Structure formats: C-alpha cells, structure tokens
Amino acid sequence: MRRSEILRGRLILLAIWAVLIGAPYWMPAIGGYTALGTRVLVLGLAAMSLNFLLGFTGVLSFGHAAYFGLGAYGAGLTLKLLAASTPLALLLGTLLGGIAGALLGALIVRRRGVYFAMVTIAFGQVFYFIAFRWNALTGGDDGLRGFARQPLHLGPVTIDILNNAEAFYYFVLACFAVVTAVMAFLLRSPFGHTLLAIRENERRARFLGIPVERHIWLAFTLSCFFISLAGALYAMLNNFADPRGLHYALSGDLVIMAVMGGMRSFWGPLLGAVVFVVLQDYLSSITTNWQSFIGLLFVLVVMFFPRGLLGFLQRRKAAA
Amino acid sequence: MSLLDIRRVSKNFGSLVAVRDVSMTVESGELRAVIGPNGAGKTTFFNLISGLFRPSAGSIAFDGEDVTGVPAHRRVARGMARTFQITEIFPEISVLENVRISAEVAAGYRLRPWLGRRAAAEIRQRVEKILGLTGLVAKADRLVGELSHGDQRAAEIAMALALRPRLLLLDEPTAGMGDQETYEIAALIRRLHRDNKYTIVLIEHDMRVVFNLADRITVLDQGRLLAEGPPAAIAQNPAVQAAYLGEAA
Ligand SMILES: Nc1ncnc2c1ncn2[C@@H]1O[C@H](COP(=O)(O)OP(=O)(O)OP(=O)(O)O)[C@@H](O)[C@H]1O
Numbered sequence: 001m002r003r004s005e006i007l008r009g010r011l012i013l014l015a016i017w018a019v020l021i022g023a024p025y026w027m028p029a030i031g032g033y034t035a036l037g038t039r040v041l042v043l044g045l046a047a048m049s050l051n052f053l054l055g056f057t058g059v060l061s062f063g064h065a066a067y068f069g070l071g072a073y074g075a076g077l078t079l080k081l082l083a084a085s086t087p088l089a090l091l092l093g094t095l096l097g098g099i100a101g102a103l104l105g106a107l108i109v110r111r112r113g114v115y116f117a118m119v120t121i122a123f124g125q126v127f128y129f130i131a132f133r134w135n136a137l138t139g140g141d142d143g144l145r146g147f148a149r150q151p152l153h154l155g156p157v158t159i160d161i162l163n164n165a166e167a168f169y170y171f172v173l174a175c176f177a178v179v180t181a182v183m184a185f186l187l188r189s190p191f192g193h194t195l196l197a198i199r200e201n202e203r204r205a206r207f208l209g210i211p212v213e214r215h216i217w218l219a220f221t222l223s224c225f226f227i228s229l230a231g232a233l234y235a236m237l238n239n240f241a242d243p244r245g246l247h248y249a250l251s252g253d254l255v256i257m258a259v260m261g262g263m264r265s266f267w268g269p270l271l272g273a274v275v276f277v278v279l280q281d282y283l284s285s286i287t288t289n290w291q292s293f294i295g296l297l298f299v300l301v302v303m304f305f306p307r308g309l310l311g312f313l314q315r316r317k318a319a320a
Numbered sequence: 321m322s323l324l325d326i327r328r329v330s331k332n333f334g335s336l337v338a339v340r341d342v343s344m345t346v347e348s349g350e351l352r353a354v355i356g357p358n359g360a361g362k363t364t365f366f367n368l369i370s371g372l373f374r375p376s377a378g379s380i381a382f383d384g385e386d387v388t389g390v391p392a393h394r395r396v397a398r399g400m401a402r403t404f405q406i407t408e409i410f411p412e413i414s415v416l417e418n419v420r421i422s423a424e425v426a427a428g429y430r431l432r433p434w435l436g437r438r439a440a441a442e443i444r445q446r447v448e449k450i451l452g453l454t455g456l457v458a459k460a461d462r463l464v465g466e467l468s469h470g471d472q473r474a475a476e477i478a479m480a481l482a483l484r485p486r487l488l489l490l491d492e493p494t495a496g497m498g499d500q501e502t503y504e505i506a507a508l509i510r511r512l513h514r515d516n517k518y519t520i521v522l523i524e525h526d527m528r529v530v531f532n533l534a535d536r537i538t539v540l541d542q543g544r545l546l547a548e549g550p551p552a553a554i555a556q557n558p559a560v561q562a563a564y565l566g567e568a569a
C-alpha cells in the first residue's frame with residue numbers, strides 16, 4: 001500500500017515534468033502559444049509560493065501580490081537603471097520583495113485569521129499607491145516601460161532569451177524547478193513539519209515547544225522571497241511592470257488559483273493557474289465579462305470539490 | 321529540591337477567581353492526582369503550570385528555577401509536557417507523523433532544513449519506541465483524526481512522551497471513555513510511572529483511577545486548596561467528603 005503510493009507519486013511527478021518540458025512542442029497543436037505557457041509557469045509559481053503559507057502553514061495572506069509586484073518593479077528598475085543583466089534583475093527583484101516581506105511579516109505575525117488577511121491587504125495597498133503615485137520612478141499608472149530582459153551569457157555560450165520565446169520559457173522553467181524543489185525539500189524537513197503542525201493545531205504546536213509566531217514569520221518570509229522571484233520573472237516576461245501587479249485583485253486571483261487547484265496538494269495551485277490563465281486568455285478574447293465566468297467556476301469548484309481539483313482527483317484515485 | 325514548586329498562585333478572570341492562593345510541590349518520580357468538583361479550577365491550575373496563562377499572583381519554580389514569566393514553548397524545552405482535557409492533536413496527518421514532529425522538536429531540530437541519515441534514524445527509533453509504549457504501532461499510518469476517541473487520547477500522550485518530559489501533565493486522560501478504554505489508559509499511566517519513572521501530575525474524575533494510581537492527591541474546590549495527602553487520608557477527610565457530597569446533592 002505504502003510502496004504503491006510512493007510509486008504513484010513518482011509517476012505523477014514524472015508526468016508533470018514531461019508535460020512542462022514538452023509544452024512548447026505540444027501547446028501549438030491545441031491552439032496555445034509559448035508565452036501563454038510561460039505565463040502559466042510564472043503565475044503557477046506565484047500561487048505555489050502563496051500556498052506554501054496558505055496550504056502548508058495554514059495562514060491566509062490576501063496581500064501577496066504586493067511582494068509579487070515588488071519583485072517585478074525590482075527587476076524592471078534594475079534592468080532600466082542599473083545594469084543590463086537578467087540574473088542581476090532576478091536577484092535584486094527577489095531581494096526587494098523578500099526583504100519587504102520579512103520586515104512587514106514581523107509586524108503582522110501576531111494577528112490571526114481574518115485580521116491577518118486584513119493587515120496583509122492593507123500593507124499590499126500601500127505599495128500599490130506608492131507605485132501608482134511615484135510617477136518619476138515607476139511610471140505611475142502607465143507602468144514601468146523602457147526595459148527588456150537580456151540574453152543570458154553562460155561562459156562562451158549566449159542564450160537569446162530576449163527574442164526566442166522558447167528559450168525564455170525554458171529559462172523560466174529552470175527557475176520554476178529550482179524554487180519548487182526548494183519548497184518541496186523544506187516541506188519534508190523538520191522545519192517543514194513544524195509548519196504543518198502549526199496548520200493542524202496551533203495550540204498543540206505551541207505545547208510541543210514550537211515558537212509559533214517565529215515559525216509563521218519564517219514561512220511568511222520564505223513565501224515572499226519565492227513569490228517575488230515569480231514577480232521578477234513576470235516583469236521580464238512582459239518587459240513591463242505596472243501597479244496592477246501589486247493590487248489586491250491579483251492577490252485574490254492567486255488565492256483562487258490555490259484553492260481551486262487544491263491547497264492541500266503541492267501541485268494543486270499549478271493546476272489552478274493552468275485553468276485560470278488559459279480560461280482568462282480564451283474568455284477575454286470573446287467577452288469583457290470573463291471574470292464572472294472564472295468566479296462562477298470558482299464557486300462551483302469550492303461547492304463540489306472542497307479539496308480543489310487536484311485534491312478531488314487524488315481522492316478518487318485513492319478510493320479506486 | 322522538589323521538581324515542581326508552586327507558591328500561592330492565583331488566577332482571576334475579571335471578578336471570578338478561578339484559582340485562589342494554591343501551593344503545591346511535586347517530587348521527582350511522584351504520581352500526583354489533582355481532583356475536585358466541576359469548575360474547581362483544575363484546568364486553570366494546569367494552564368498556570370504549563371504557561372498558557374500567567375498567574376495573577378504567586379510563583380512557579382521548575383527544577384529549582386523560577387519559570388513564572390517563561391513562555392509556554394520554553395517551558396516545554398525545559399521538560400514540561402502536557403495533554404489537554406479536550407484532545408489537541410494534528411488530525412489530518414498520521415499518528416507516526418504526529419509523534420515524529422514532537423520527537424524532532426525535542427531533539428532540537430525544529431529549524432533544520434534537512435536531517436542527516438543518523439539523526440533521521442535516531443528519530444525513527446525514538447518514535448517506534450514511543451508507539452510501542454503507547455500501543456499504537458498497528459495504527460502508525462492512520463490519520464489521527466480517524467482514530468477512536470481512546471486512541472486519540474493515547475496519541476496525544478505519545479506526543480507528550482516524545483518530548484522527553486521530566487514532568488508530564490495529563491488533564492483528564494480518561495474523559496469520555498468507556499470502562500475498557502479507561503482501564504487501558506490507566507494501565508498505560510501506571511507503566512509510565514512504575515517502569516519508566518515519569519513524574520506525572522494527573523487531573524482525573526474517575527475515582528477508581530485516582531485511588532489506584534496516585535501517590536498523593538491534591539483536592540481543589542472553588543479555586544481553593546481543600547486538602548492534600550495520600551489516598552487513604554484523602555478518602556477519610558471530612559472536608560473532601562463534604563465537597564463531593566455537596567456536588568452530588
Ligand atoms: N479562559 C477563561 N476565561 C474565563 N473564565 C474561565 C476561563 N477558563 C476557566 N474559566 C472559569 O474558571 C473556573 C474554573 O474552570 P476550570 O476549567 O479550571 O475548572 P475545572 O476544575 O477544570 O473543571 P472541569 O472538571 O469541568 O474540567 C470556571 O468557572 C470557568 O468557567
């Protein structure tokens with residue numbers, strides 16, 4: 001029973017990576033295009049980062065777009081003002097969002113539940129208004145333009161991720177692989193087990209000797225670093241960053257992806273992102289009212305598959 | 321020196337005095353029962369000892385050091401472990417994982433992003449030993465939330481044991497159990513005390529369990545210390561009889 005479960009897990013993992021690696025080849029066949037795949041990866045990574053906190057620590061942040069957006073602006077500003085280097089933009093974007101998360105996280109970890117969510121929204125909106133108002137630096141409502149991701153120089157080899165969409169997809173996939181591997185690794189560690197303990201029962205966790213606030217802060221901070229890396233990739237995907245990348249509407253979309261896909265499963269939020277991004281791409285070309293359709297789908301999923309799409313699939317297989 | 325030395329603690333909730341001026345000392349290796357009618361303040365007394373609340377007055381020393389202002393999670397690190405009157409477990413993960421988290425934290429690994437082979441093997445051994453002691457080996461892979469009430473209580477005790485406590489605080493471990501389950505838990509507590517030399521403070525309503533197990537008994541009534549002594553003396557104590565008769569009447 002246990003062994004077959006492990007085998008099944010490995011097969012699923014293999015399937016996921018095969019699909020992701022092959023995406024630029026099979027997507028055109030069903031009417032997709034590579035940049036759409038890249039967008040799925042980036043938002044999927046963002047939703048998985050949020051879910052590190054939501055699904056595996058049991059803490060709901062409704063302002064995670066703030067750190068996503070900070071990562072985006074950090075990367076954009078680096079490319080525009082500092083140096084024409086993709087790795088540097090990625091690094092500084094991640095640091096900007098991650099450090100902001102660490103500082104603000106320290107102020108909010110004592111709050112719980114709705115209060116925690118409210119404070120995360122409030123802080124998120126502060127960044128939104130700064131980006132919106134600080135025209136000189138951020139371009140205000142028009143967004144930050146005038147930068148572009150740069151080709152990668154790996155020793156003698158140059159990879160043109162700027163003009164070659166497939167090359168950029170694989171660059172994003174590599175980043176995605178590293179971050180998800182770090183997440184999976186952490187969740188299996190004693191530290192990850194303490195997060196699970198906090199999710200399951202905070203009082204019990206405290207009386208096992210876990211300083212709950214400190215561990216929630218660590219989880220929050222890590223999750224902010226992960227999501228700001230996704231944000232930095234997002235800026236480079238579009239060669240553009242705008243205040244909506246910080247807005248709580250995006251935070252809400254990320255929560256929808258995580259819950260719809262299945263927040264108790266590691267890959268659930270990625271599936272949620274696939275459904276969300278593909279539907280958005282398709283529906284927004286035929287109706288301006290696409291958000292209502294996604295909202296309706298979300299409600300249906302929550303009503304009929306409370307564990308999310310992937311949670312539902314896993315349950316059914318387990319029962320079979 | 322006593323392992324636990326509680327001096328004149330009180331706890332007020334607004335105008336209600338839930339614990340009033342209670343003192344108690346527990347020696348290493350002792351099994352102490354705390355009894356009293358409903359609402360006597362027993363659980364509140366445990367909450368003061370384990371650090372969930374700070375006393376309104378009085379002091380608590382553990383192993384010779386004052387811990388009155390020490391937060392709960394640090395008291396655990398010093399060797400106090402407890403269970404709750406209403407079971408507190410991690411319902412959606414397995415019995416083994418519940419106990420493993422405890423063992424990892426107790427070993428000082430709570431911030432470790434990975435474990436070496438040696439450390440992991442030691443943790444596994446420790447977990448197996450405790451599952452054996454608490455009779456949960458066959459249920460190791462089950463989700464704790466799916467176990468029977470009795471097994472959930474046993475799992476909570478197992479989690480407390482995995483902390484390597486020097487003082488084990490058990491709040492009504494047999495609450496809500498039938499005779500068979502009560503008997504099994506009582507036998508487990510006896511083993512822990514006799515064979516494994518744990519120091520235990522036990523809140524208990526079932527008098528058969530109390531008089532069979534306890535070395536000494538502390539009686540609380542309306543927040544006050546009513547009596548303390550060996551079981552035989554407590555059974556004869558007119559004030560105690562009155563308190564319990566008063567409850568029955
Ligand atoms: N957190 C709290 N806030 C306010 N009042 C409380 C709190 N905890 C306990 N009390 C009150 O303190 C008194 C003692 O309660 P406590 O739970 O300590 O009694 P107990 O002896 O454990 O009773 P039982 O045998 O029913 O478990 C009760 O009147 C209770 O209502």
Ligand SMILES: [Mg+2]
Nearest residue numbers: 362363364405
């Ligand atoms: Mg009680």
